[in-house]
Amino acid sequence: MALDNPTTQAAVTTADKVFEQILHAIVNGNIKAGSKISEPELAKNYQISRSTLREALNRLEKCHLIERKANVGSRVVECSIAGLLEIYVVREALEGMACRQAASNMTEDEIMEMKAMLKQHASAKALRDGVSYYQEEGDLDFHYKVILGSHNQQLINILCGQLYHLVRMYRCQFGMNSPRATKAFDEHSRIIEAIADRDGELAEILMRRHIAASRKNIENKIALQQ
Amino acid sequence: MALDNPTTQAAVTTADKVFEQILHAIVNGNIKAGSKISEPELAKNYQISRSTLREALNRLEKCHLIERKANVGSRVVECSIAGLLEIYVVREALEGMACRQAASNMTEDEIMEMKAMLKQHASAKALRDGVSYYQEEGDLDFHYKVILGSHNQQLINILCGQLYHLVRMYRCQFGMNSPRATKAFDEHSRIIEAIADRDGELAEILMRRHIAASRKNIENKIALQQ
DNA sequence: AAAATAAAAAGTGTCGACAATTTAGCTTTT
């Protein structure tokens, strides 16, 4: 699983470092979704004082990975189907717009970089063990690049700084929402084309379809199970 | 200026209360945009310890009202034209989607409530001193109701918990981005109609246009000044 | 006089202790 997102900045303080450790523990499920967080216990685990642990918890709250109630404590967020679908709805809106902005704002260099990445993914897709690479880091790389290409700091913060932590958490723990490998690659190609053509309107439509397709894919799986 | 958003929960701890006070001070400019925040000074002002002040600062950071650098300190965010336009772009995407979801998810009661609100605004618009009411709380009320109507907790959190604090801050301090009173009212009416018709596609389009129109209004003003 | 260096002041990060609140377990009551 891709561990970091492209906007993480160097962890200088100990609270930063512990934050990153707990972040990863939550994302890959070592600390279970929905579980209660005991400040004294965690502080002892990481061998820090409760104050700096609380500082770390504040950053986790900023990422929406834990929720806090006054005088009661913190819990790791739950992973539910409904929650996953909510995230897809937000992604459809935000990444669609990010894609539109990217078509206007990406530099030629950035676009070339994306094309190169796609080429690399194409070969990696064939080479590496089946589709696994493209199903994981490769897909995230693509989406991160588009988001950064928007050059809109608000979009970047919300998506990379918050939502994508949850995306990775769901991907790690649910498994059912990995990208549909074969189709996703083609869709990515067309999106890059639209960006390269500076066609923001089309780029947004394609990205929205791309994300909506994943969401519907999950909705179908759920419907079948019932 | 509408002081609170509909998702604020009761402030039980002293850090909560100080957070709210500083929030308001930043939003209406009593603490200036871009200014440095001195922890010892603020702690003395509010007569609390530095620890609980830092707790309050963490919440302000969550709202994107202050920014923090390790070992250096916190600053209130800057208000710039570019920043304002960025926010409009995000709002267009998120509120457009919220409006689409509202068309699916609002209860009949909620829709009736919105219609009643609009009627009240219509009379208030005529009565009160010109357009001022509708330019401020009235407009926010409408947008908040639509957002809540989406019944999507992620959307609600991002918009009410974060972005709208900035919206109110810009509105307070810039002034140039108040709603275009005469047109806004009609646009609101049509949006509610689309929601009542359960036409999510149209509702999204109308909301996006509504917000994009405000953004373009500002872009034009800027263009004229240069 | 300008630049570089060193010392001092101010500011942020971390710690351990105490206060206030919640939770758990026990006793009492019906």
Add this chain to the structure above:
DNA sequence: AAAAGCTAAATTGTCGACACTTTTTATTTT
């Protein structure tokens, strides 16, 4: 036996002090 009330334990919130970093000021050097 179930519910209510009470006591004790555990947990969270707040405080003041100390450690480390950054910034400012003063001094020296070129």
